[in-house]
Amino acid sequence: MTRTIRSFVRRGGRITLSQKRALETLWSQNGVESDKLLNLEDLFGRPAEKHLEIGFGMGDALVTMAKAHPEHDYLGIDVYRPGIGHLLMQIESAQLTNVRVVCADAVDVLQDSLPSHCLDAVYLFFPDPWHKKRHHKRRLIQPEFINLLAKRMKSGGYLHFATDWEDYAQQILQVLEAAPEFINCVAAGHFSPRPPQRPLTKFEQRGLRLGHGVWDLLYQRQ
Numbered sequence: 001m002t003r004t005i006r007s008f009v010r011r012g013g014r015i016t017l018s019q020k021r022a023l024e025t026l027w028s029q030n031g032v033e034s035d036k037l038l039n040l041e042d043l044f045g046r047p048a049e050k051h052l053e054i055g056f057g058m059g060d061a062l063v064t065m066a067k068a069h070p071e072h073d074y075l076g077i078d079v080y081r082p083g084i085g086h087l088l089m090q091i092e093s094a095q096l097t098n099v100r101v102v103c104a105d106a107v108d109v110l111q112d113s114l115p116s117h118c119l120d121a122v123y124l125f126f127p128d129p130w131h132k133k134r135h136h137k138r139r140l141i142q143p144e145f146i147n148l149l150a151k152r153m154k155s156g157g158y159l160h161f162a163t164d165w166e167d168y169a170q171q172i173l174q175v176l177e178a179a180p181e182f183i184n185c186v187a188a189g190h191f192s193p194r195p196p197q198r199p200l201t202k203f204e205q206r207g208l209r210l211g212h213g214v215w216d217l218l219y220q221r222q
């Protein structure tokens with residue numbers, strides 16, 4: 001399937017010298033090419049729970065979760081090269097062995113590179129809100145995307161979204177409530193209180209400074 005609508009625009013962005021150097025020197029240790037079907041147990045070298053964060057930005061939440069749960073393995077997917085460089089540096093300085101990084105469109109990776117029912121948890125924190133109505137079609141969380149996640153998640157696995165954009169929060173709620181594969185962990189039609197284990201992300205801090213609210217959604221794969 002050829003997709004023309006993507007949920008991101010490739011921003012050149014400012015990349016620092018150290019991020020650029022990290023991409024050059026550290027990619028071979030924890031970076032993963034996604035041009036083939038991945039075997040996650042081989043990738044991490046052990047049979048631990050596999051957690052996926054989509055759109056990790058600068059990677060701070062991913063690193064916090066990976067430090068807090070050395071018994072789990074964490075795969076991060078993003079296309080933002082300065083953030084990937086930053087994350088590679090953090091993995092190196094914290095000597096983390098349970099994080100791997102993919103630089104690609106998460107939709108392509110889910111579609112072509114991850115096997116069925118391999119994920120124990122999926123996190124999507126503060127996805128690009130594409131707030132103009134004519135851009136809503138670029139929003140990542142749509143019924144087809146949730147359907148794809150359902151195919152890659154294990155039964156009993158957790159799906160956790162957070163956004164600071166109210167009408168996107170309502171849209172996500174609607175899409176998930178209509179998805180037969182997922183059950184709301186709080187109660188049908190309800191947002192979740194912020195789970196204490198969710199790290200505060202960079203975008204969230206910026207949103208809070210601007211006075212935005214935050215909506216968490218927590219679902220379980222049936």
Ligand SMILES: C[S@@+](CC[C@H](N)C(=O)[O-])C[C@H]1O[C@@H](n2cnc3c(N)ncnc32)[C@H](O)[C@@H]1O
Pocket residue numbers: 007008054055056057058077078079080083104105106107124125126127128129140201202203204
């Ligand atoms: C608004 S930022 C949030 C970053 C981070 N989660 C946070 O809360 O600070 C959204 C991130 O999602 C990434 N992104 C958007 N669409 C993506 C896709 N289809 N595949 C991978 N990453 C994507 C962007 O590059 C960006 O880094």
